[in-house]
Amino acid sequence: MDGPPGTDAEVPDWFRGLGVPGLVDLHVHFLPEPVQRKVWAYFDEAERTYGTAWPIHYRTSESQRVATLRDLGVVRFAPLVYPHKPGMAEWLIEWVAEFAARVPEAVPTATVYPEPTVSRYLEAALRSGTRCVKAHVQVGAYDPRDALLDPAWGMLADAGVPVVVHCGHGPLPGDYTGLPVFEEVLRRHPRLTLVLAHAGMPEISRALDLAERYPRVHLDTTMVGVGFTLGSNPLPPDWTARLVDLADRVVLGTDFPSIPYPYAEQLRAIADWAQAPGLGEPFLRAVLHDTGARLLAQGEHPGGT
Numbered sequence: 463m464d465g466p467p468g469t470d471a472e473v474p475d476w477f478r479g480l481g482v483p484g485l486v487d488l489h490v491h492f493l494p495e496p497v498q499r500k501v502w503a504y505f506d507e508a509e510r511t512y513g514t515a516w517p518i519h520y521r522t523s524e525s526q527r528v529a530t531l532r533d534l535g536v537v538r539f540a541p542l543v544y545p546h547k548p549g550m551a552e553w554l555i556e557w558v559a560e561f562a563a564r565v566p567e568a569v570p571t572a573t574v575y576p577e578p579t580v581s582r583y584l585e586a587a588l589r590s591g592t593r594c595v596k597a598h599v600q601v602g603a604y605d606p607r608d609a610l611l612d613p614a615w616g617m618l619a620d621a622g623v624p625v626v627v628h629c630g631h632g633p634l635p636g637d638y639t640g641l642p643v644f645e646e647v648l649r650r651h652p653r654l655t656l657v658l659a660h661a662g663m664p665e666i667s668r669a670l671d672l673a674e675r676y677p678r679v680h681l682d683t684t685m686v687g688v689g690f691t692l693g694s695n696p697l698p699p700d701w702t703a704r705l706v707d708l709a710d711r712v713v714l715g716t717d718f719p720s721i722p723y724p725y726a727e728q729l730r731a732i733a734d735w736a737q738a739p740g741l742g743e744p745f746l747r748a749v750l751h752d753t754g755a756r757l758l759a760q761g762e763h764p765g766g767t
């Protein structure tokens with residue numbers, strides 16, 4: 463296969479050379495402007511909170527960020543939103559529905575929070591065509607096992623809509639982070655189409671274990687294997703060997719725009735994994751396009767599997 467892209471400008475020619483029609487990114491963030499500014503302000507304090515600087519590589523206007531994704535060749539993406547307090551989720555779902563309506567590459571998404579209204583607004587979102595859901599256990603600081611969320615997990619399992627869940631300890635542990643906590647949800651809802659954000663970092667081996675035990679568990683590549691995280695979150699020695707049996711359950715995710723490096727760096731990491739025996743170009747095509755396209759298509763018909 464041709465060498466991976468050295469710059470963002472080289473990305474489209476690289477994936478087209480692999481026979482990939484376009485990138486499908488399941489882990490992108492677009493937020494209402496006031497919320498986006500607060501998120502970036504938090505990252506500006508990363509040296510104090512995380513112990514390392516986190517310069518936002520794509521700190522541009524919303525329209526410029528959409529244009530950047532188009533230039534990169536992203537043909538479909540999930541604009542993920544997430545609340546950090548009660549009463550926020552429904553408003554975010556309404557906002558992202560409007561965003562997806564005016565950006566053809568974006569699919570409608572939703573989010574959840576343990577509150578009495580969660581079943582009502584999630585059901586409404588699914589009926590209106592939500593194709594992906596984000597649950598951010600760390601930022602939301604909630605217990606995913608909360609009884610208020612149980613009907614929501616069941617609803618999502620029945621609908622077959624993928625749920626991108628940030629439940630790992632990275633970049634900082636929370637009261638309810640850790641893959642064993644979310645595995646309790648999976649035991650109750652084993653049919654949940656789960657995408658472990660950041661491959662469960664730093665518990666990457668545990669994330670692989672979950673994917674091996676539950677056939678609907680996927681891993682996204684967000685910030686996995688890039689220079690920024692390898693020092694604190696090294697890949698397990700058997701990472702690529704175990705990916706061989708999970709090749710169709712690894713999906714492209716990047717955390718665009720709030721990443722401290724170019725988009726191409728994530729693609730280089732994935733291309734490096736593909737050099738391992740048993741992976742190769744079929745693995746790249748699945749990660750870059752096919753698996754994400756399949757997952758997002760599962761949400762096209764509410765109630766489908």
